[in-house]
Amino acid sequence: MANLSVKGxxxxxxxxxxxxxxxxxxxxxxPTLEWALISxxxxxxxxxxxxACGAEAGIERTLSTDETLDGRPGVAVLLFTMDANKLQTQxxxxxxxxVLTSPGSACFAGLTGExxxxxxxxxxFFGDGWQVSKRVGGRRFxxxxxxxxxxxxxxxxxxxxxxxxxxxxxxxxxxHAAVLAACERAVRAIDEVPEVITPFPxxxxxxxxxxxxxxxxxxxxxxxxxxxxxxxxVKTELPLDVEAVMEIVIDGxxxxxxxxxxxxxxxxxxxxGAEAGIxxxxxxxxxxxxxPHHFHLxxxx
Amino acid sequence: MSALLFELxxxxxxxxxxxxxxxxxxxxxxxxxxxxxxxxxxxxxxTVGDCFKVKGKDAESIGFAGTDGRCDKIGAGLKQxxxxxxxxxxxxxxxxxxxxxxxxxxxxxxxxxxxMAGGAIAISGDTGERAGGILVGETLGxxxxxxxxxxxxxxxxxxxxxxxxxxxxxxxxxxLGGRMIAGTILVRHRVGRFAGYGLRRGSxxxxxxxxxLLPTFGDCGVMDFTYLRLLEHWLRETGRAISLGCRARRLxxxxxxxxxxxxxxxx
Numbered sequence: 001m002a003n004l005s006v007k008g009x010x011x012x013x014x015x016x017x018x019x020x021x022x023x024x025x026x027x028x029x030x031p032t033l034e035w036a037l038i039s040x041x042x043x044x045x046x047x048x049x050x051x052a053c054g055a056e057a058g059i060e061r062t063l064s065t066d067e068t069l070d071g072r073p074g075v076a077v078l079l080f081t082m083d084a085n086k087l088q089t090q091x092x093x094x095x096x097x098x099v100l101t102s103p104g105s106a107c108f109a110g111l112t113g114e115x116x117x118x119x120x121x122x123x124x125f126f127g128d129g130w131q132v133s134k135r136v137g138g139r140r141f142x143x144x145x146x147x148x149x150x151x152x153x154x155x156x157x158x159x160x161x162x163x164x165x166x167x168x169x170x171x172x173x174x175x176h177a178a179v180l181a182a183c184e185r186a187v188r189a190i191d192e193v194p195e196v197i198t199p200f201p202x203x204x205x206x207x208x209x210x211x212x213x214x215x216x217x218x219x220x221x222x223x224x225x226x227x228x229x230x231x232x233x234v235k236t237e238l239p240l241d242v243e244a245v246m247e248i249v250i251d252g253x254x255x256x257x258x259x260x261x262x263x264x265x266x267x268x269x270x271x272x273g274a275e276a277g278i279x280x281x282x283x284x285x286x287x288x289x290x291x292p293h294h295f296h297l298x299x300x301x
Numbered sequence: 302m303s304a305l306l307f308e309l310x311x312x313x314x315x316x317x318x319x320x321x322x323x324x325x326x327x328x329x330x331x332x333x334x335x336x337x338x339x340x341x342x343x344x345x346x347x348t349v350g351d352c353f354k355v356k357g358k359d360a361e362s363i364g365f366a367g368t369d370g371r372c373d374k375i376g377a378g379l380k381q382x383x384x385x386x387x388x389x390x391x392x393x394x395x396x397x398x399x400x401x402x403x404x405x406x407x408x409x410x411x412x413x414x415x416x417m418a419g420g421a422i423a424i425s426g427d428t429g430e431r432a433g434g435i436l437v438g439e440t441l442g443x444x445x446x447x448x449x450x451x452x453x454x455x456x457x458x459x460x461x462x463x464x465x466x467x468x469x470x471x472x473x474x475x476x477l478g479g480r481m482i483a484g485t486i487l488v489r490h491r492v493g494r495f496a497g498y499g500l501r502r503g504s505x506x507x508x509x510x511x512x513x514l515l516p517t518f519g520d521c522g523v524m525d526f527t528y529l530r531l532l533e534h535w536l537r538e539t540g541r542a543i544s545l546g547c548r549a550r551r552l553x554x555x556x557x558x559x560x561x562x563x564x565x566x567x568x
Binding site (some may be wrong): 134136147 | 533561563
């Protein structure tokens with residue numbers, strides 16, 4: 001394989017294998033940006049992977065007062081699952097427990113999709129008969145009485161079936177600190193790309209997994225080929241001088257946005273060059289047979 | 302194509318029924334056929350040609366000029382297209398309309414936008430009683446759409462209204478939103494007596510405190526409403542800058558009816 005190189009960092013000729021997902025966007029507003037962020041972070045907490053969290057979610061970006069429907073500061077949140085029913089359940093539970101409960105919040109549709117998901121139309125029942133429906137400019141909103149006034153929530157939000165989950169970059173480096181710093185740069189760069197989120201803690205995963213395990217009932221287990229402590233024991237993918245590997249996982253509303261995020265991330269990682277301690281950038285795949293979306297790293301350079 | 306323009310030639314000696322002059326009924330007619338349409342309301346037969354000078358061709362965009370308060374049912378039952386009235390309109394302006402746009406540069410008579418289900422009516426001047434209200438034989442008043450009144454509205458504005466938005470830039474008469482089922486009425490200046498009489502649901506948003514309140518409205522005090530911000534934002538985006546802020550006093554009523562309606566008096 002003729003690997004490419006960017007500033008001395010080897011770009012392995014491979015591809016990230018990603019999967020179709022269903023996704024939605026909602027807008028959360030609050031009296032201050034801080035409270036909109038608190039609500040959004042709570043709603044997107046414990047949403048790193050569909051495997052055990054039920055959904056993957058994150059903050060797409062913040063919105064200024066002239067970008068929101070009610071003229072208050074806001075946050076755009078993206079939520080992804082593998083099918084529309086699960087997305088509906090996750091949306092209802094997360095907005096119901098984390099946004100409805102958050103002081104001064106309001107919740108609006110962030111997507112006009114081909115299909116829609118219930119938002120206020122299921123949460124309105126919290127109003128116990130005192131909820132009020134209001135149409136403003138062709139959109140329907142529910143006003144639900146709560147202890148700090150009213151929770152205003154749009155009736156529906158859009159749904160897209162063209163979302164893509166699992167775009168990824170694996171970063172190999174000579175020190176833990178170097179890899180962490182490079183990944184932090186990449187996450188910051190990806191933050192600027194619209195329509196994507198990095199659902200893991202701070203956008204970074206240190207425990208990449210492989211499918212299956214030696215133990216019965218364990219569906220995924222540690223990716224031993226990339227564990228630096230096992231270099232001598234397994235068929236490793238790591239050169240001897242690699243001390244740490246971290247992964248950035250990207251979910252997006254379209255495959256184009258995931259590709260744009262991977263491109264931005266890749267260049268941010270390689271920015272410091274080999275001198276900064278980064279040796280390789282590679283990507284995770286399952287041989288190409290499981291996921292229909294293949295993002296080849298050579299196309300992103 | 303230029304707009305189809307009907308210019309009133311004189312003052313007819315009877316009220317006119319102009320409901321045939323809407324795009325859906327005119328689009329396939331030749332000029333001669335249009336002029337032969339009957340618009341009179343008495344035994345003395347009166348046609349479009351007798352009363353109006355007709356110019357232009359585009360039946361999707363209709364104009365009236367020189368009309369007065371005896372020109373009834375302009376745009377009644379309108380489904381699509383646009384009607385501009387350079388003058389006054391009589392009774393039943395846009396009554397029962399489902400879509401399209403009507404603009405009146407003068408005043409409108411009684412029952413303007415009564416039982417309308419969609420579309421938009423903008424009246425620069427005043428309206429008579431029961432604007433956005435209920436037509437005889439109907440069970441509901443206005444069921445959707447937008448009715449904007451530049452001047453003052455008569456009594457029983459939005460009577461038995463079910464959905465939609467009415468904006469009054471001037472004053473509103475007695476029994477504002479009488480027997481209203483739901484929907485929204487915004488009044489920028491004074492309102493008459495018995496506002497919200499029989500109100501079941503729906504919102505009366507008042508920028509001035511009414512002189513007299515029905516005793517069947519209960520006070521919830523003053524607080525912030527995100528809904529008002531939402532409404533203000535939409536009004537500004539659609540070119541109607543009305544400052545609402547977010548604070549209002551909420552009165553719930555009419556407790557003699559269902560009682561789930563509200564008066565939001567901007568604080």
